[in-house]
Amino acid sequence: MALLWAFPDQDSLEYFNLTQDENTIHLDGTVILCMDQRPARVNYRIECAPGWTTRHALITQDYDGQTRTLDIRVDQARRWFADEQPIAFATGLTDIDLSVTPSTNLLPIRRFKLNIAEAQEVTAVWVRFPSLTIEPLHQRYTRVDEQIYQYEGLSTGFRALLEVDDFAYVIRYGDFWQRVSAG
Numbered sequence: 001m002a003l004l005w006a007f008p009d010q011d012s013l014e015y016f017n018l019t020q021d022e023n024t025i026h027l028d029g030t031v032i033l034c035m036d037q038r039p040a041r042v043n044y045r046i047e048c049a050p051g052w053t054t055r056h057a058l059i060t061q062d063y064d065g066q067t068r069t070l071d072i073r074v075d076q077a078r079r080w081f082a083d084e085q086p087i088a089f090a091t092g093l094t095d096i097d098l099s100v101t102p103s104t105n106l107l108p109i110r111r112f113k114l115n116i117a118e119a120q121e122v123t124a125v126w127v128r129f130p131s132l133t134i135e136p137l138h139q140r141y142t143r144v145d146e147q148i149y150q151y152e153g154l155s156t157g158f159r160a161l162l163e164v165d166d167f168a169y170v171i172r173y174g175d176f177w178q179r180v181s182a183g
Contacts, residue, residue, distance in 0.1 A: 009175075044098060124139055
C-alpha cells in the first residue's frame with residue numbers, strides 16, 4: 001500500500017509504502033521536510049516480523065549539507081544495536097518510533113488490536129531528528145472508536161488523535177500529518 005502524507009504547516013511531505021509476505025513486513029518512506037528552517041530528506045526502511053515487532057531500521061538523513069546513516073538492528077533476544085553499539089535501555093522492546101513520520105504508529109496499533117475504550121502502554125525506541133538521537137519514549141494508545149485512537153507520549157506530555165482507516169493506516173495525525181493520497 002502506497003500513501004502520501006502532507007504536513008502543510010511544516011512544508012513537509014512523505015511518500016510511504018508497505019509491503020509484506022509471510023515472513024517480513026517492510027515500511028519504506030521518504031520524508032521531505034524543513035528542520036530548523038532548512039530543507040531535509042529522510043529515507044527509512046523498517047523491517048518487522050509478522051507480529052509487527054521491529055527487527056531492523058535503516059535511516060538515511062540528508063540535512064545541513066551532511067548525509068548521515070543510522071543502522072538499528074534487533075537480535076533474537078530483543079537486544080537493540082545502533083551502528084553495532086548496544087542500546088542498553090531498549091532490551092526487550094518491540095517498537096521503533098521515528099519522530100518525522102506517522103508511519104511508525106502503525107506498528108503498535110496493528111499489534112495491539114484494541115477494542116473500543118481499551119488502552120495499551122508501550123515504550124518505543126524513539127529516533128529524534130535532525131540529531132538522530134535515540135531515547136526511550138513511553139506511550140499510550142487508547143481506542144476511542146472504530147477509526148480514532150488517542151495517542152499520548154507519556155514521556156513528553158504530547159497528545160494527538162489519530163484517525164486511521166480499516167487497515168490502521170493513518171488518515172490524520174492530530175493537526176499535523178494528513179493523508180492526501182492512497183493507492
